[in-house]
Amino acid sequence: MNIAAEVTSAQAEARAHWQAVAQAEVAPFARQIDREAAVPEAVMAALREAGAFASGFPEAFGGPAGAQGDPVGAALAHGALHEALGRASASVQGVLNVHHMGGSALARWGSAAQKAHWGPLLTSGATRCAIAITEPEVGSDATAVRTRAEVDGDGWVVSGEKAWITCGASADLFVLIAASAAGPVALLLPREAPGLSIAPIPDMLGCRGYAMARLILEDVRLPGEALLGKPGFGVSHVAATGLESGRHNLAWGCVGLAEACRQAALSHVQRRAQFGEKIAEFQLVQQLIARMSTEIHAARLMCRSAAVARGQRAMTAAKEATMAKYFASTMVGRVAKDAQQLHGAAGIGPKTPLEMYFRDARIMEVIEGTTQILEVMIARFSYQEGPA
């Protein structure tokens, strides 16, 4: 399949739509978001208005019209949204990403009543969702979570602590993973639940608009209908669905961030002159431009292939999302560093966005599975495939 050539007019339209929305409504605020470590409400309102919260969800859940008839087109359009957001502001891409992660877990594993209740709230953006797996002592090994959910009559009592939660300080609803007697469970935790306290985490290296926080749960009582999926499904099914969606979205977001770096580099090298020549004419500069252009193109093709697999619900969808995230998140680190290098001192100083891009790019290899964990996963996928 020639993935590059298969761009329909509807797909091109979706790309143009999200690029226009992100450049007009998000990009002008990127530096402010980084400085103030918060996304202005006006930005979130514009994204709600444009339909960004609904993107990627099934039509029956409140997703975009036509998604059912053209699931591949819908997956590609969703990727285009995350690429456009990543280019405009990695922070905003992450905020939408955790919403889509938590929401996709709910859309996949929710009961009919849960979907009917939460679908319209999540797709309109009236309720902002996040996903809470990590704990102070539990990171890559999510199955070892210590937050405890005990059955209490018809409901649950939950105690423990979650760490490093994107939108912990701003989300209205958390898909929370906890340990129970029946194995890991996923529970829907509203922000206003009595016994939940939220401690913001300031001074993050990058993606400062993520509104990071710790969640401290002390005997939080949740009703029986807070359970998402079956007891025991918390990590293997519910969190896995959210993480697969997150890897797919983040891979596209990394392509967007890398493209922002590349565009900045292209305009700088064609303007800046040294030794009597535009630095764009030096072959060592051209080498960096050639590498970043090629790597971004390769990552975008991997993202497109992963989106096609996702839309087709292909057996390879999880593997492709994992590989795309692995490649794109390491690629954006190299591109951000090289783009900064091409700017010389200007890339380190406060007047160009290069230092922000560089800090934001560092985050990508840690979230949605570290690079090392993804390498383990890709090796396992490869072993499962066996010889051709």
Ligand SMILES: Cc1cc2nc3c(=O)[nH]c(=O)nc-3n(C[C@H](O)[C@H](O)[C@H](O)COP(=O)(O)OP(=O)(O)OC[C@H]3O[C@@H](n4cnc5c(N)ncnc54)[C@H](O)[C@@H]3O)c2cc1C
């Ligand atoms: C900006 C940011 C946003 C985040 N948002 C969220 C969120 O919204 N929700 C949430 O639940 N979590 C979130 N996290 C947490 C994130 O998912 C974890 O940081 C990540 O899973 C790694 O866990 P850890 O930090 O505890 O590192 P550890 O798991 O302790 O790993 C430390 C190091 O050991 C390596 N390592 C661990 N196990 C293996 C292995 N088997 N083989 C090889 N190497 C290994 C890792 O790759 C890493 O280099 C966020 C983190 C950050 C930084």
